[in-house]
Amino acid sequence: MSPPPAPELLALQEAVAGRYAVERELGRGGMGIVFLARDIALDRLVAIKLLPPALATSTDRRARFLREARTAARLSHPNIVPIHSVEESDGLVFFVMGYIAGETLGGRIRRLGRLPAAEVSAVMREVAWALAYAHRQGVVHRDVKPENILLEREGGRAMVTDFGIAHVAGDAADTPAGQVVGTARAVSPEQAAGEPVDGRSDLYSLGVTAFLAATGQWPFEGESAAAVLAQHLTQPPPPVLGLRPDLPAPLAHAIERCLAKSPADRFASGEELAASLGATLPVLAATPAPVARAARELHELGTDMGGYGSVLLLVIMSEVVLQYFPSSGWGAIGDAFLSLYRIGIGIGMVSLAGMRKVTAFRAIRDAIQRGYGFEDIRAALLGTNEEREPVTPRAKVAAATGWLAVFATATLAWLWTGKVGDNWNGVIQVIADLAIVFIPLSAGRWAAARLTAPSDRH
Template sequence: MNPIEKVCNLQCIEDYLDERLSDSAVVEFEYHLIGCEHCRTELQKRSAEPEIWRDAIALLSSIDSFSHDQNSGEQSNGQGDQHVSNVLELLAPTDDPEMLGRIGGYEIIGVVGFGGMGAVLKGFDKSLCRVVAIKMMAPHLAGSGSARRRFQREAKAAAAITHENVIDIYGVSEENGLPYLVMPFARGPSLQKRINESGPLTTHEVVRIGLQIASGLAAAHEQGLVHRDIKPANILLNEGNERLWITDFGIARAVDDASMTQTGVIAGTPQYMSPEQARGESVDQRSDLFSMGSVLYTACTGRPPFRSESAYGVLRRITDTAPRRIIEINPDIPIWLCRLIERLMEKHPTDRFKGASEVVKVLEGCMAHLQQPTIVELPQCVASSSRSGESVSPKDKKWPKQSRSKSTHSSYWRRTRNWILICLAILAGSGIAAMQMTKPEDISGRWSGEKWKSVSLTTVEKASGWYTGTFTNLDGRQGALQLEWSRLQRRYNGRWMIGDDLSGSVTLRVSANELRGAVAVDSYSRVAAKMPRLREFIWVRSPDAVKRFHTDKFKGPPTAIQSPVIGHIVRWGEGIRENSHVNKGDLLAEVANLDSEYLDRLKKQLADSAVQVEAAKKTLESDRRQLEAMRSIVAALKSQQSVYEKVANEFSKASRIVVDSAKIKVETTKAERDEVFAELEQARAEFDQQKMLFDKRLVSQLKFKQAERKLKQAEAKVKNAETQIQSSKNELNMKLNDRASKQAKAKADLAQVAAQLNKALADIARLESDIAKAESHVAKSQSVYEELQTKLSRQAKIIVRAPFTGFVTDVIDARGVLKKGGLLCYLWPEVAENVPENSSVEKKHSNEEADADD
């Protein structure tokens, strides 16, 4: 039968819109939809208004429209390079040969990044001598009224907010018909680039970044603005993590803007939209809080909370499903931070925080706790669960679910998202059909290879194409593994982790009953120098697993292995794990019998003791770090003291030479004065003689005048000599005073350094004493902890053995207390004869049939 004839009926389209088709029928219909214009037209009439089409196309084409990261514009087919070339051609010429050109009063240094909407240029403002970033619209959008309005909105919105965490707008202008914005130039990368290069951030970094984002949003919300596009690419790290800017207010709107209440309009980046954005509903400031929570989730895990191979798939996950818990991806993130992010990402706005200002107060309290954990308590709203250490499982967590009723709200959303599906179908073409027709192969079971000697994979319930598992490498270390089927790539992709210090990605495909692929190690993982960061592998089915996964080897239903007493699992038998093979009589588990009242008290004491041990260790580690810091300070002070002493000695020698030189000069001047005095006496005697002769008219007046002139010259020389002597004395006194002043300063500096050194040495002595006390406290706490552990281990233990030969599945988590009759695992028989005929244990398939009936 022709597929078109089979699907082209109104009832099939209505069933598709109301989600009444089976999975196989959905795939067939969507495949048919690509080639049938008639069905697309009918679907358009029944799904939404024509405006939704334009919004969906804008949504798909405007993702990451601008990039602020250096060299971030790598695009296929040179399209990005062509956009940049078009922009640079419009720049005015410049006199500086090192510049690319000029725009207005700014010299263009280089291209920071570019996207579909334009380019970000690095410029230099000659009038104010500062580097700026210039955001310039792409030439092909210059005639678009909506693009120009977005530019104007961004400038007005950002200019209306005065806050250190919101980027400033220096100016708005136009060059050759192209509008541009002038902003500060960020010295660091965007948060997105930081995560791409370094992976997940630490708790301190996440809280510090979250506090600044919340502060900037609070300032925007006070001005009545909703950003609507908070994402890592719009967070610029200007000075590491110490200061960041929120940028790109291009789609920001006022709360009272009519477009904010227009249903069916979708704006923002899909992976970080709020559920109300994804459904095209009206949004308020709490929508930004959801996006902020998604950003913090990405910072904690290194990946967005909602991922799919299409924008439509992302929107469905945002509205209908809960993201994977952060602590499962990154165990280093504390539970209280996970709880804070979960509240930010609640599906319904009323379940989130009231506003960004409230988030700021909570994060300030969290930051204070991180800085002084023993002094400052966590805020009450996040501390209740973290104190008790409870961990909410994904199944127990009550995430709001999207109603399936045929209300106007749900019906409108179904029609809206189907418009997006139509857009995706037309944009992707036959590639989507190939994706939808590709189904993953079952890879559950046990595998082995040359690098990982044992791999066990299990399907995830109610998650098609997802697998979790464990593995053991050649060193005997055990790790965890998670895989997801990619319809686009037709392969499995995922992540692996061994402990807290080794992780990476893995990709594989099924080839002739083998798994072939590659394993990559994360850049921040600690590995041996000779260990390769990327290697290929081939996994084959383990010999004992072949029997496990052939249905003709299973004879009869599985048997539930139950705990015979109230207790907890002390240890599992050797090799007992998911899908492992056991023989009759093999040890399955060792269960400790628990006296509930006594052991509850003992367990509480053990838990409290563990907390005390951990606190004592942290105190000891803090004291040791302070001691190392003080020792560094002492070394620096001793070095400074040595330098001061050396400088003082050198100055003393130099000043002594200068003073001695000044004294010699004084003595020399006095000697010269004595000589001049002798000349004066001689001139005076000669003058007296000439005067007497002149009076007796024995000499001429000329000789008398000569004698008188000679006397005056001698007197002048004497006067000059006296002046030089006084000057030499003054110079000597000045140098003596200068030497005394500098010697006094040198002594003061040495005294100050000596005082600081003595204080630092006293601090070191105090810290060494504190460390000795802390070490004693740690040893005592550890001793109490080990004693309590010994008490627990001395309780009666029950050995549980395999009643017959078979395969173990559904192995429970070893943590927690078991009830009497509580499930330990299921044991699948290898042959029918092995199942005890009079067994009264629970059969797993009976429960499954009951669940199916329900």
């Protein structure tokens, strides 16, 4: 017998009824309970983070929770979990954010141990991009750690979440001077000392996170949080290559530079760190799966349109000719049935084209809903073109000429079967018509693929 639903789940279900269908609890921490839900209007999965009702009565906790939502909501980046809305209803305080199907970086490390160098580099680089963007918006995360980095199951994209203790430039409600915030194992020396921080503090925490992912252990351990904070302030971290000799030296040096005690000795920005990793390391080069799917569907759409369009043009041409050379008597009746049959083929081509477009647009919509943009899809399309064999301009002209010749031949053959076929068995004429249809269908797809291929100017 399954346990009864948690009271928080029941209360949230009642508060969002008609808008979201709350399915189950995903996890809970000190400042929130996260539930999986479905957005009924948009038919998509979302995550809803609820401030526990027991904490919602605290003005400070409530303000901090709302501040987290509003801080994250002002950030729009493919590597930051998006916030859709923040609400207060029936005494409940919650916000709705994108649902990332996957696991935290911390969960992956616990499951697999130290990670491959290319994966460490990819995660470090993507988080650096996200932090660089946040820093440009005046937001310092202050709690970068493995549990606050989500890894998408499909594509492996790293996404930063939980801006609960972020510092926002110009925010009067920030942490008082001298107060230490953050997770002891991952805070920077300036955080440990209760000093003001900037974006380089987040890069230190990212270095701690990468150290754990690469070596399987934290750079500093202690019997208490105070002991760990003291090590951040005074002790150098163990050499990365001493714990992981097979790690590429540039990656090890990037991690160690992030872990420098003085902010001035670290990378100046997330962009500089990402550029350093991209210039010297074999980062995972695979295009994220949603973007790759959208690019593939768009590429195949163009090829298929060439085939479907050729058949549709064949139907139109044959109908025009039949109007100028009509038959009489029983032949006219046969032409009428043949015309209806061939128009049906044309409608079939239009339907197939429509289905292909719907499939392509769904793939694009899925990529956009996951936080990618049209520029990402365009880059993937260009990457696909780079992998295709270049075609010379002369070969493209030859492809167009070849298509015209094949199309003209198929048109004459269709017209011939339309006239001579009156003397054939009906089944034989249908088979002949379908066989001829495949000629422009195949030629159109072949020509479209050649004409849309990258040009070889040599």
